[in-house]
Amino acid sequence: MAWYICTVNEVGPATDGSETSSPVVYINLTDTGNTPAAFVGQWFYAAEGGQNSMLAVALAAINGGKHVRAGGDPPNAGGSPYTIITRLYLKSS
Numbered sequence: 001m002a003w004y005i006c007t008v009n010e011v012g013p014a015t016d017g018s019e020t021s022s023p024v025v026y027i028n029l030t031d032t033g034n035t036p037a038a039f040v041g042q043w044f045y046a047a048e049g050g051q052n053s054m055l056a057v058a059l060a061a062i063n064g065g066k067h068v069r070a071g072g073d074p075p076n077a078g079g080s081p082y083t084i085i086t087r088l089y090l091k092s093s
């Protein structure tokens with residue numbers, strides 16, 4: 001699992017047709033300095049069991065204007081239109 005520093009743009013259901021049948025939380029992230037950029041404008045989701053904690057972190061990031069550290073695989077690694085985030089933390093200043 002790689003770690004990336006990102007900005008959270010929005011959370012909620014994906015609006016681009018990439019919804020899954022599983023209970024998920026979608027978070028749109030923008031990469032902020034990884035080279036090459038890994039997660040620019042990509043939708044991610046937290047699988048069942050991790051939604052509440054990741055949603056809380058994402059909302060806190062938006063409300064506080066902070067960056068997050070996102071742990072996950074590169075976008076669309078499995079050919080899906082979304083990428084699973086396995087960890088999400090507010091980045092300390």
